[in-house]
Amino acid sequence: MGDFFASLLFPIEWFVAWVMVTAHAGLTAIGFASDGGPAWTLSIIAVVLVVRTLLIPLFVRQIKASRAMQIIQPELKKIQDKYKGRSDQASREAMTKETMELYRSSKTNPFASCLPILVQLPIFFGLFRVLNRLRTGGEIGPFNDALIAEAQQARFFGAPLSDTMLTATSPWTYVVAPVLVVIMTVSQFYVQRMLMTKNMSPAAMDSPFFKQQKMLLYVLPLVFAVSGVGFAIGLVLYWCTTNIYSAVQQTIVIRSLPAPGSPAEKELEARRRRKAERKAARTGKSVEEILGLPEPVEDAEPAAPAKRVQPRKQPRSKRKPGAA
Template identity: 35%
Template sequence: MLDWLYNIVGWVLIQIHSGLTALGLDPDGGWAWGLSIVTLTVVVRLIMVPLFVKQMHTQRKMQEMQPQMAKVRERYKNDKQRQQQELMKLYQESGTNPVMGCLPLLLQMPVFFALFSVLRSVAQGQAQYGFTADLVHSAQGALILHAPLAAQFTSSAADLEQYGANPVTAKIVIVIACVIMGLTTFLTMRQSIKRTAHLQVADNPMMQSQKIMMYMAPAFGLFGLGMPIGVLIYWVTSNVWTMGQQHFLYRKHPVPGADGTAPASSTPNTSAKGLLGKRKESAPEPVEQPKIERKQPKKQPRAKRSGGNPQKK
């Protein structure tokens, strides 16, 4: 189903490799193939820079909206449907789309899986996705720090030895790459959370879930044991790029209150107020009060009211 994407990623990787070999690098060496993957990663991340900037502004707006969102949740805590309606109104008035907060990651994942599939086919000796038999053989024999490009931790010793690699050394290199991958994933998430931690509400479920994901990030390195080392190069390069990109853009667009000044929510002219204006929440629908009917006493005959019989004249 995604063969068209695999073909694009394979073609781009081959073109970058051809360009690097034209500059004098050994076409069968690990430097040529390793730098091809690094260059592919940089190209993908450069294309996504505008999306990352949009993501950063979206996250900032979301943080500024937290006090008003908390009020909406508290006011309509017993009416989930009304609560969702008011939150959607809040998003619309601020021009915020929550999906933009995770869009760059969603767009990176197809490229990640495409590269994984391309390198897996290379490891299996399959000439597809733009690779010829000669290119497959060249990529299979490329050693990156004594580990074959398509090698995994689960690769057998015989498979590693046929490419001229020491099985023990190759697996040590793969383990180190997995540790670096998990560590850089943790640092990128910590960098993002630390930036807006002073704006978060203590019991905010979004903040709690982000912290849980951050501390689980090092465990992602375990998944790297089943990935080709070429994919680990892509992941580590992407994480290092993200850390540098976030550091530059966060300094250029600091969060109010991060430099020791009063945060936006504590000043009269708050950025959240400027962002959302004077928002008036929809008044709750009036509850119809039951009508009180007053029963008038029945008019009694005059004789009964006087307490005796009427006198005959």
């Protein structure tokens, strides 16, 4: 099983090693020290940038899937309410069939939102194995003996990039590694929480899917915090950079393309209205005209009721003869 896993990861390890060596060569060409920490640290960050650039199509698909899931939440809730309290096998199968039919008709995949992180996991393990081989001196991909020796000398704030808290060769590892693990855990929590609090409609928050995500919101950072003691400094640095990249990317997307009915959509509408009000003050146009909305129809004031004219009694002098 171990050999199969190793053979499966070998192309990914080679790709990660190639990106690191190529980035390192470019950095040394512009003046960075070949065996210095900055060159190798930036080489690991380059892996993040390359991977995340390649994952942009999957990220776009994730955003579309998330929006589609929120749009069909009312229909999903109707199906769930329809079979609520019915636990027999036939009811469960019927609910599953109707749910899958709704996914099919709306061209929605509930697992599409997980694709980017699932695709990144092999890269994560590939970098783990590369750093481990650099620590033990094992060759991989374009790394030759000279590059391996230089990478082993690379430091991040005094801690070797291939060090872990379990296999520390420098006292600085016990300082740098915990700080990076905390940054990794907090940033992972922030990225997930931002999606759940800003870019979900009330209907989506009332769904079982949201409850599962809420559980992962606390479980995943805890898993990373516990397992982080066995991660190399370079690996934790990679995941911290990935989380920061994700936070920036999601902030831009949530501000410009919020999910329907989410708090972010209300904030976007408020920003557009404020901008339209400023433009209306300069141009004299109405806010509705600038936003392309129909002009409000003012209710006409109701006509005042006609006053009844009371007949007046003529003076006795003007009455006709014989009139009472």
